[in-house]
Amino acid sequence: MAEVILRNVTKRWGGFVAVRDQSLSIRDGEFMVLLGPSGCGKTTTMRMVAGLEEPTAGDILIGGNRVNDLPPRERDVAMVFQSYGLYPHMTVAENIGYPLKLRGIRGAERERQVRAAADKVELGELLHRKPRELSGGQRQRVALARAIVRRPTVFLMDEPLSNLDAKLRVSTRAEIKHLQFELGVTTIYVTHDQIEAMTLAHRVAVMSQGEIRQLDTPEAIYDRPADLFVAGFIGSPPMNLVTGQHSNGVFIAAGGLRAETGVARHAGSAVLGIRPEDVTVAPPDAADLVAQVYAVELTGEAVLVTVIAGGSRLIAKADRAWRAEMGATIGVKLDSRRLHLFDAETTKRLNPE
Amino acid sequence: MRDRWLKYMLILPAALIVLGTTIWPLAVSLTTSFRDWRLTRSLTPGPFIGPEHYVIALTDDPDFANAAMVTGLFVLFDVTLTVVSALGLALLLRRAGVLQSVTRAVLILPFAVSPALVGISFRFMFNAETGVFTWLAGVLLPPLKGFVWLADPWAALLVLVFSDAWRWVPYMTLVVLGGLAALPKEPEEAARIDGATEWQVLRDVTIPALLPVLAVVAILKTVFALKMFDQVVTLTGGGPGTSTVTLAYLVYSIAFRWYDMGYASAVAWILTALLVFLAVWYMKLILRKPGQT
Numbered sequence: 001m002a003e004v005i006l007r008n009v010t011k012r013w014g015g016f017v018a019v020r021d022q023s024l025s026i027r028d029g030e031f032m033v034l035l036g037p038s039g040c041g042k043t044t045t046m047r048m049v050a051g052l053e054e055p056t057a058g059d060i061l062i063g064g065n066r067v068n069d070l071p072p073r074e075r076d077v078a079m080v081f082q083s084y085g086l087y088p089h090m091t092v093a094e095n096i097g098y099p100l101k102l103r104g105i106r107g108a109e110r111e112r113q114v115r116a117a118a119d120k121v122e123l124g125e126l127l128h129r130k131p132r133e134l135s136g137g138q139r140q141r142v143a144l145a146r147a148i149v150r151r152p153t154v155f156l157m158d159e160p161l162s163n164l165d166a167k168l169r170v171s172t173r174a175e176i177k178h179l180q181f182e183l184g185v186t187t188i189y190v191t192h193d194q195i196e197a198m199t200l201a202h203r204v205a206v207m208s209q210g211e212i213r214q215l216d217t218p219e220a221i222y223d224r225p226a227d228l229f230v231a232g233f234i235g236s237p238p239m240n241l242v243t244g245q246h247s248n249g250v251f252i253a254a255g256g257l258r259a260e261t262g263v264a265r266h267a268g269s270a271v272l273g274i275r276p277e278d279v280t281v282a283p284p285d286a287a288d289l290v291a292q293v294y295a296v297e298l299t300g301e302a303v304l305v306t307v308i309a310g311g312s313r314l315i316a317k318a319d320r321a322w323r324a325e326m327g328a329t330i331g332v333k334l335d336s337r338r339l340h341l342f343d344a345e346t347t348k349r350l351n352p353e
Numbered sequence: 354m355r356d357r358w359l360k361y362m363l364i365l366p367a368a369l370i371v372l373g374t375t376i377w378p379l380a381v382s383l384t385t386s387f388r389d390w391r392l393t394r395s396l397t398p399g400p401f402i403g404p405e406h407y408v409i410a411l412t413d414d415p416d417f418a419n420a421a422m423v424t425g426l427f428v429l430f431d432v433t434l435t436v437v438s439a440l441g442l443a444l445l446l447r448r449a450g451v452l453q454s455v456t457r458a459v460l461i462l463p464f465a466v467s468p469a470l471v472g473i474s475f476r477f478m479f480n481a482e483t484g485v486f487t488w489l490a491g492v493l494l495p496p497l498k499g500f501v502w503l504a505d506p507w508a509a510l511l512v513l514v515f516s517d518a519w520r521w522v523p524y525m526t527l528v529v530l531g532g533l534a535a536l537p538k539e540p541e542e543a544a545r546i547d548g549a550t551e552w553q554v555l556r557d558v559t560i561p562a563l564l565p566v567l568a569v570v571a572i573l574k575t576v577f578a579l580k581m582f583d584q585v586v587t588l589t590g591g592g593p594g595t596s597t598v599t600l601a602y603l604v605y606s607i608a609f610r611w612y613d614m615g616y617a618s619a620v621a622w623i624l625t626a627l628l629v630f631l632a633v634w635y636m637k638l639i640l641r642k643p644g645q646t
Contacts, residue, residue, distance in 0.1 A: 052542055072545040079546045085539030089561040098557070102548040146547070156546075 002063030002153040002186060003028045004049060009058030011044050011210075018044040020210040021058070029184045031177075035197040036207035037233070042190045045207075046156050049188060051075050063153055073102075075154075078147035082159040084139045086131040092118070092142050093127040099150045117149035120179070137168045144176070148183060155180070155187040161196060173199060194234050198222065206230045224340075228347040231273045231340060237304060239273045240314045243344060246270035251341065255310015257289050259334055261341045263350045270350065273340035279316035280333050281305060281324075287331025289314075293324050307332060379625075386619035392612035399615070406619035417620060419595050420603040423510065427599060428578040430514045431521075435574050436567060438518060439525035444555070446526065447533050457530070460523040468520060472587030475516040479503055506596030509589050513597055516584050521577070525570050532566030533559075565638065572635045576628055600624045 004026040011019040019041040026032045034042035047053040049060060051072035059066050067075050078099070079085075086095050097114045105113065118124050121141040131139055140160060147155060160176070161169045177200050180187050191197055197204045198218045205215045206229075214226040225231035231239045244253030247267045251259045259272060284290045291309035298304075303318045307330065316332050324330055341350040386406055389399040410417045446453045446460075463471075478486045481501040491498035502508045540562065544554045560567075582601040585591055591598040591606070598606070601624065608617035 050542075050546055052545070072542075073548040073550065075546075077546060079543065081539045081543060083537065083539055085537075085543035087540050087544070087558055087561075098544070098549075099547040102553065143543075146543075150548075 003030075003061075004154055004186060004188065005059075005061040006045070006049075007059040007061070009045070009048060009055045009060060011041070011048060011053060012056045017210050019048070019055075022210070022212060024205060024212065024215070026186060026188065029186055031180050031187045031189065031200055031202045033189045033191060033197040033201035033204045034207055035191060035194060035204050035233075037192055040207040041210040042192075042207050043158055046158055046188055046190050049075075049154070050077055050079050050156050076152050077154040077156055078150065078152035079156040079158065080140070080143045080147050080160045082162050084131070084143045084163075086139060086142055086146075088131055090130075091127065092123060092129050092131070092134070095131065095142050096123075096145045096149050099146060103150065113149055114145075117145040120148065121145045121175070136164050137172060140164060140172065144179070148179065151183075152185065155185050155189075157187065157189045159191055160189075161191070161193070176200065194236065198234075206233060208233075223338075224349065224351070225273070226349050228271060228273075228342050231342065231349075235275055237276050237315050239275050239340070240279065241342075242272045242312050242314065244270060244272060246341065246350075251339075253310060253312065255289070255291070255312065257309060257312075259288065259339055260336060261339055261351070263341050263352075266341070266343065266350050269344040271342040271344050271347075273342060274334050274338060276304065276315040276317045278335040278338040279314060280335070281316055281318045281322060282331045282333040284329065284331035286333070288334050290329060290331050293326055293328045293330055296324055296326065305330070305332075382618040382621060385615055386622050388615050390613075390615040392614060402615075406616045407623070409616070410620055410623060416595070416598075416603060420598050420600045423596065423598055424579060424581070424600045427510060427514060427581055427597075428575055430511070431517050431578040431581075432571055432574045434514060434518045435521050435525055436571050438522045439529050439570060440560075440563075440567065442522065442526040443529035443533055444559075446530060457527070460526060462523070463520050464524040466520065468517075468583035469587045471516050471520050472584035475512060475519075475584070476503070476588045479512050503589060504593055506593055509593060509597050513581070513584055513589055516588060517578065517581065521574060525574065528570055529563070529566060532563050536562050569635065569638055572631055572638065576631050576635070579624065579628060579631070 004024075006022055006024040009019060009022045010017065022041075022045065024032075024045075034045060036042045044053060048055050049062070051067065051070060055068065060068055062075060062077070087098065090098065093111075093114050096117055097110050100110045100113055114127070115124070118127060121144050123138065123141050123145055126134065126138060126142075131142065134142065140163070143160070157176070161172055164172060173196060176189075180200075189196075189200060201218055203216060204218055204221050205212045206221060207213065208229050214221055214230045216224075216226075221230060221234055225234060225239075228241065232241060242253045242257060244251055244257065245268070246252075246261065246263070249261055249264055251257075251261050251270060251272045253272065257272075261272070282288075289307075289309055291307035291314070293305060294308040294313060295306040296303060297306075298320065300320070302320050303322045305316045305318050305322075305324065307314050307316065314332065339351070342348065343350055385398055387401050387403060389402050390397075391399075446457055466474075478484045479502045481487060481504070484502075487500070487502060490500065490502075500508070502512050536559070540558050541554050544558045545551075549557060580601050581599045582605065585597055585599055585602040586605075589597040591602050600620065604617050604621045604624070607613050607620060
């Protein structure tokens with residue numbers, strides 16, 4: 001068990017900066033998710049913690065010790081790879097037992113620990129199979145068992161669910177969450193999937209272009225995105241973002257959208273953000289905005305209505321029984337408590353906390 | 354209808370060339386091996402005598418036994434040295450870098466040198482008085498000063514092995530490099546994190562994953578080593594004594610020094626049978642579908 005600290009860490013390949021002057025402190029036992037689009041530096045950050053990449057500058061500390069100069073084997077971390085990283089010529093039992101073998105644990109004791117780890121991920125029946133005889137989900141369980149078998153101080157998981165099919169992803173996700181809770185091991189988890197980040201993390205670091213844009217709990221990141229990037233990246237369907245003018249606490253956009261924002265100081269161009277579930281369909285006379293229906297999509301649990309007003313599109317979430325013709329004129333209402341206002345220049349959030 | 358015949362017409366020239374230069378000589382030599390035919394007595398093949406030549410070769414010919422031994426030892430040393438060196442070099446050249454990519458590019462050069470020339474250059478370099486290797490060995494290991502490599506039976510065989518390995522190692526290194534490039538990197542990284550030293554990663558993960566490629570290299574090299582002929586002619590001449598007479602060189606000696614065409618054909622066919630067996634094994638290995646073992 002240990003905390004992991006990154007202090008002003010930079011990784012550069014030639015002129016390309018993968019991670020820029022990043023500082024991050026992960027608490028003992030915390031489940032930290034690094035979230036971002038591909039190429040944002042999240043995997044590089046994790047690989048530097050593992051020791052598979054060397055930072056160009058900065059310090060990495062695990063449990064208070066600077067590990068920059070230690071090879072991976074001396075860092076006492078375990079890693080689960082996206083493509084599993086199993087040893088193809090070894091059986092499941094040999095795969096799980098390999099870290100123990102390297103530590104000189106032999107015979108019955110090794111067998112006992114392998115079995116205990118395999119049972120924890122429900123692999124007990126498959127110990128004598130080779131990886132190629134297993135399904136993707138089973139292979140990822142072997143990788144998980146290999147990671148937990150030696151009780152490392154830090155778990156590193158690099159998109160462990162990406163190669164699994166959608167159904168398996170949901171059940172394995174819950175298993176990973178339960179496993180981390182049970183073992184209480186500090187965990188760094190890399191993903192581009194916001195649902196995984198929201199469901200698994202104690203805290204999420206949203207990354208873009210080698211920098212952390214926001215570091216907070218999933219709730220805070222969803223409810224109070226720090227800038228336009230985070231606002232647009234988190235949420236599905238994504239947050240509605242409308243460009244307009246803001247002055248004296250009122251936001252006005254082309255097409256007749258007008259909203260009281262409660263932000264006193266900002267004057268000038270701004271971006272108003274509101275999540276689809278905070279936009280409701282209303283009769284035109286009681287609405288904030290009257291607009292034409294552009295598309296109606298039934299998702300099963302709800303109806304997504306895209307309306308078009310003044311050149312910008314807005315998605316509203318309506319009850320699943322709601323229906324309308326394409327091109328019909330309807331009204332939409334914005335939940336004024338859930339408006340987000342961003343500075344169009346700096347992209348930063350303007351609402352008070 | 355024309356289309357059906359056209360495809361056969363198109364391969365006919367190639368088929369005729371293969372028939373004329375490979376199949377026909379093979380068939381003639383096979384029949385010759387069962388006939389008594391000494392060029393000193395007759396310009397045309399003599400009567401059929403059954404499998405007598407094969408029986409003599411395999412049971413009652415010290416020359417054949419010696420050549421089989423020499424060939425066996427040569428193959429063993431040559432294949433081992435080539436595979437181990439190619440693997441080592443490939444592992445060194447695997448990392449990206451300017452030095453590595455330049456080396457990879459020039460690596461193919463020794464393979465472009467004709468084997469006969471390799472033999473001649475090695476003969477110069479191991480010359481008792483002026484050879485650079487003779488001199489270098491004397492400087493590095495003083496007891497070897499003045500040692501005449503090509504006059505000692507075992508040393509001559511080793512020189513032959515070195516000359517052939519020198520020619521083949523670079524090419525085989527490229528083959529192994531290709532195999533290394535095709536390996537997924539996650540298992541090696543997983544092993545490093547699991548606590549393995551670089552040596553343990555190599556032994557437990559990299560080499561097991563590379564075994565199919567190493568097997569291909571070993572079989573291919575065995576086939577070529579079994580046919581060893583050029584450097585024997587230009588480097589050792591089979592000597593000293595008969596210590597470097599390989600099977601291929603023995604066939605040549607029987608046929609074109611002692612003019613016993615029937616017996617030479619039989620020995621050649623024993624060698625061919627061995628090669629065909631290895632070639633079939635090799636084809637099975639490389640044509641195997643991925644995922645099988």
